[in-house]
Amino acid sequence: MAQHPEPPGPTAPAPSDPAGPSGPEGSDPVHRTSTTEQGRFCFARCECGWRGPARRARSQARTDAAQHP
Template identity: 60%
Template sequence: MYDQHIPEVPPAGPPGGTGHEPTTVERGSFCTARCSCGWSGPARRSRDRARTDADDHRAATA
C-alpha cells in the first residue's frame, strides 16, 4: 500500500484576507484538521473528531 503525498503546509487562505478555512487532511490511518492561518489540530483516527476540531477552531476564531 502506498501513502498519498500530502504537503505539510496548510492550504492558502483568501487573497488579502485573514479568514479561517479549516479543512481535514488524511495521512495513512490518521486525519488532522488544518487551517489556512497555520493552525493544526492533533492527528485523530476518527474523521468525525477531526471535523469537530475544525469546527471548534472556526467557532473560536469567529
C-alpha cells in the same frame, strides 16, 4: 474482534463560517479549515497555519476544525 477502518476519502472542507470568506470590514478574515488524511490518521488544518491533533475518527477532526477560532 474484527476492525473495520473507514475507507480512505478525499480531503473535505470542514464547516466554515456562513458569513463568507471574510468577516465584517476591519476584522480578521474567517479561517478556512479542511481535513487531511495521513496514513491511518486524520487532522484538521487551517490557512492560518494551525493544525489540530491527529485523530483516527474523521468526525473528531471535523469537530476540531469547526471549533478552531
